[in-house]
Amino acid sequence: MSALSIAMLGAAGRMGGAIIRALDSATDAKLTAAVDHASSPKLGMDAGTLAGLSPNGVAITGELPAAGAAAVWIDFSSPAATAANAAAAARARAALVVGTTGVGEAGRQALAEAGRTIPVVFAPNTSVGITVLLKLVAEAARLLGPSFDLEIVETHHRMKRDAPSGTALRLAEALAEATGRDLSKDARYARQGDVGPRTASEIGIQTLRGGDVVGDHTVFFFGQGERIEITHRASSRDTFAHGAVRAARWANGRAPGLYDMRDVLGLR
Numbered sequence: 643m644s645a646l647s648i649a650m651l652g653a654a655g656r657m658g659g660a661i662i663r664a665l666d667s668a669t670d671a672k673l674t675a676a677v678d679h680a681s682s683p684k685l686g687m688d689a690g691t692l693a694g695l696s697p698n699g700v701a702i703t704g705e706l707p708a709a710g711a712a713a714v715w716i717d718f719s720s721p722a723a724t725a726a727n728a729a730a731a732a733r734a735r736a737a738l739v740v741g742t743t744g745v746g747e748a749g750r751q752a753l754a755e756a757g758r759t760i761p762v763v764f765a766p767n768t769s770v771g772i773t774v775l776l777k778l779v780a781e782a783a784r785l786l787g788p789s790f791d792l793e794i795v796e797t798h799h800r801m802k803r804d805a806p807s808g809t810a811l812r813l814a815e816a817l818a819e820a821t822g823r824d825l826s827k828d829a830r831y832a833r834q835g836d837v838g839p840r841t842a843s844e845i846g847i848q849t850l851r852g853g854d855v856v857g858d859h860t861v862f863f864f865g866q867g868e869r870i871e872i873t874h875r876a877s878s879r880d881t882f883a884h885g886a887v888r889a890a891r892w893a894n895g896r897a898p899g900l901y902d903m904r905d906v907l908g909l910r
Contacts, residue, residue, distance in 0.1 A: 648890055649675035649712035649736070651727055652719035653702050654684035654692060657741065660883035661716055662693040671887060673700050675711045679719070680704035709734040714890040718742055721804070724749035728756040737893040739763045741886055744804030757900035761893045765903040766808025768885035772859070773903040775874045779813060779861045780820035782870065791864040792817050793846040797855050805849040806831065809859055814845050817861070 648665060652658045653676035665673045676689035690698030714737040717727050721744040729752060731738040740753060743766045753764050796810040818825040828843045856876040863870040892906045904910050
């Protein structure tokens with residue numbers, strides 16, 4: 643059985659390097675294309691060398707893969723590129739795994755449109771642990787009921803550009819879905835000054851940035867005289883990389899549709 647061919651979009655980034663290393667250790671998947679933005683100073687470099695490995699013969703290019711170059715594209719590039727990458731993957735008939743965070747409404751719509759033609763796994767966090775956390779916090783919110791206040795605190799490294807993190811937003815969505823709330827109205831992203839008492843329907847989402855933190859997320863359930871905290875801490879990007887490769891394996895040959903990591907792990 644031949645190895646699954648994978649293209650890495652955002653190959654020169656930190657997650658790109660982690661995924662290239664994960665593919666290097668895999669026996670059933672291989673890197674066949676590596677892409678970075680057209681003005682990247684890394685163009686032409688060997689993707690393996692850039693990821694800290696021995697040369698693998700795959701040069702980083704500024705052009706998206708041609709049809710047939712890879713069965714699955716893994717995209718950890720930038721939110722601005724999401725829509726174009728999704729449309730190109732659909733034209734190439736390649737399955738698509740998107741782990742880019744900060745994707746806006748236009749990008750989400752493009753992913754949904756691509757999902758009409760190809761399988762698309764959209765997961766701002768590809769960690770297996772975070773995927774399980776989504777299920778745990780939703781169940782906790784349902785069991786605890788409306789008397790418990792819901793808050794999320796996320797922490798990332800100083801270089802992260804988007805806030806709140808895509809994972810924090812997905813956690814908030816899971817809480818809102820579980821409790822029948824409208825996140826567009828009930829999310830509270832900051833508090834300053836005389837904001838008045840907390841409303842019963844609020845879902846607080848607070849952001850911390852500093853140092854080299856890979857990613858910490860805590861969901862608080864505040865009750866009268868008690869509280870529950872559920873925390874996930876990532877100590878290495880390898881957890882996201884191996885999750886992304888797992889998603890690529892799952893997506894290969896799947897029916898067209900828009901999926902997430904809960905589908906990959908069978909947690910629906």
